[in-house]
Amino acid sequence: MDKRPVGIFDSGFGGLTAVKALRALLPDEDIIYFADSARVPYGAKTPAQLRRIAKQDMDLLSSCGVKAILAACGTVSSNTADIIESYPVPAMGVIKSVVKAMGNLPLSGAVGVIATEASIKSGVYQRQLGALCPGREIIAVPCPAFVPLIESGHVSPDDEELKAAVRDALKPMKEGKIQALLLGCTHFGIISEAISAYLGEDVILVSAADCAAKEMASYLEKNSLTGGGGSLRFLTSGSAEDFSASAAKFLGTSEFPCPEHVPVMEV
Ligand code: DGL
Numbered sequence: 001m002d003k004r005p006v007g008i009f010d011s012g013f014g015g016l017t018a019v020k021a022l023r024a025l026l027p028d029e030d031i032i033y034f035a036d037s038a039r040v041p042y043g044a045k046t047p048a049q050l051r052r053i054a055k056q057d058m059d060l061l062s063s064c065g066v067k068a069i070l071a072a073c074g075t076v077s078s079n080t081a082d083i084i085e086s087y088p089v090p091a092m093g094v095i096k097s098v099v100k101a102m103g104n105l106p107l108s109g110a111v112g113v114i115a116t117e118a119s120i121k122s123g124v125y126q127r128q129l130g131a132l133c134p135g136r137e138i139i140a141v142p143c144p145a146f147v148p149l150i151e152s153g154h155v156s157p158d159d160e161e162l163k164a165a166v167r168d169a170l171k172p173m174k175e176g177k178i179q180a181l182l183l184g185c186t187h188f189g190i191i192s193e194a195i196s197a198y199l200g201e202d203v204i205l206v207s208a209a210d211c212a213a214k215e216m217a218s219y220l221e222k223n224s225l226t227g228g229g230g231s232l233r234f235l236t237s238g239s240a241e242d243f244s245a246s247a248a249k250f251l252g253t254s255e256f257p258c259p260e261h262v263p264v265m266e267v
Contacts, residue, residue: 111181
């Protein structure tokens with residue numbers, strides 16, 4: 001048993017998808033989540049900026065005494081795997097688990113990958129998925145419009161702006177008749193209903209946040225590191241009030257202390 005908290009971070013609300021999934025699997029874990037809202041979107045940053053961000057975000061969580069860190073961010077995970085994997089506190093990103101889950105689906109047709117610009121540009125999802133499913137058609141599309149929409153509250157499947165953005169971005173997926181879609185950005189789980197409404201319910205959505213939460217839960221269980229009181233603590237580089245309201249809405253609980261504001265530097 002290890003009662004220290006688990007640290008999770010992302011650029012804004014997106015990583016809350018991983019927080020929610022981990023709490024569903026291991027409700028007794030204490031979780032500290034850092035929302036780097038002042039520097040969102042990570043997807044528009046350069047690999048060099050993302051390397052500085054990864055280090056700073058992990059150092060912040062590490063200074064809070066966490067037992068493990070989940071980089072709940074496809075963009076950081078795809079651009080800084082070496083930093084995450086060699087970090088002194090056990091840390092993992094979101095790529096390997098979701099690629100494995102996607103590769104295990106009993107499908108033979110085309111599959112899609114959507115993520116941020118920086119993730120798709122890195123080619124990591126495409127390479128790892130291609131290696132696991134040789135010969136499979138992989139349609140990879142960056143969706144830079146999604147994160148700003150989600151961060152500004154356009155998340156309802158009936159939201160006209162969101163519906164238009166989903167239609168524009170996912171047209172190649174529909175034309176390519178994909179059987180499954182990898183949600184390679186943790187924000188995208190928040191709009192999965194809008195995505196399914198456009199693509200059709202028969203297209204399987206595989207979420208990087210859910211797969212990473214499962215991987216973290218199984219790491220903690222296998223290494224006898226589970227345990228805690230089930231508390232939530234939030235740090236944010238943005239507005240504490242905005243984050244508090246969104247977290248309460250998304251997680252369905254307001255049982256957490258007021259988020260703490262943490263200043264960050266420009267990268
Ligand atoms: N949610 C993050 C990801 O998984 C970051 C999105 C962004 O800030 O652009 O890629």
